[in-house]
Amino acid sequence: MKSDSSYPADHISYQLVIRVHKDIRIVAGALGSCNFSAGDYVYTGSAKRNLDARLRRHLSDTKKLRWHIDYLLQHPHAEIVRIETSTLSECRWNQQLQGSIPKPGFGASDCKKHCGSHLKQISALAT
Ligand SMILES: [Zn+2]
Numbered sequence: 001m002k003s004d005s006s007y008p009a010d011h012i013s014y015q016l017v018i019r020v021h022k023d024i025r026i027v028a029g030a031l032g033s034c035n036f037s038a039g040d041y042v043y044t045g046s047a048k049r050n051l052d053a054r055l056r057r058h059l060s061d062t063k064k065l066r067w068h069i070d071y072l073l074q075h076p077h078a079e080i081v082r083i084e085t086s087t088l089s090e091c092r093w094n095q096q097l098q099g100s101i102p103k104p105g106f107g108a109s110d111c112k113k114h115c116g117s118h119l120k121q122i123s124a125l126a127t
Pocket of ligand 1: 090091094108111112113114115116118
């Protein structure tokens with residue numbers, strides 16, 4: 001998917017809806033190995049400045065792997081299928097989202113609100 005829209009200036013948070021097409025296992029840097037069953041996941045993050053650039057980075061295939069989510073998104077069976085943006089703080093938005101946590105700590109290195117993870121599984125795919 002391409003990012004070619006710009007987002008309202010007061011939107012500071014984003015959610016990536018990620019489809020994992022098959023059961024996969026990745027090693028996400030220091031967090032170690034993580035298993036993801038086929039399904040849809042939502043990653044919640046924020047960029048107080050330049051949301052466009054951040055989202056373009058997430059969509060890019062050529063980047064240095066830095067965040068946990070980078071390791072998931074570079075997997076050939078994982079893809080971003082939708083992006084939402086919001087004025088809500090990332091932690092509040094993440095906590096409002098119903099879902100299960102596949103890997104405690106994933107995407108939550110900078111989280112100070114005890115989210116547990118900034119990646120949640122919202123549905124499973126039949127395999
Ligand atoms: Zn949080």
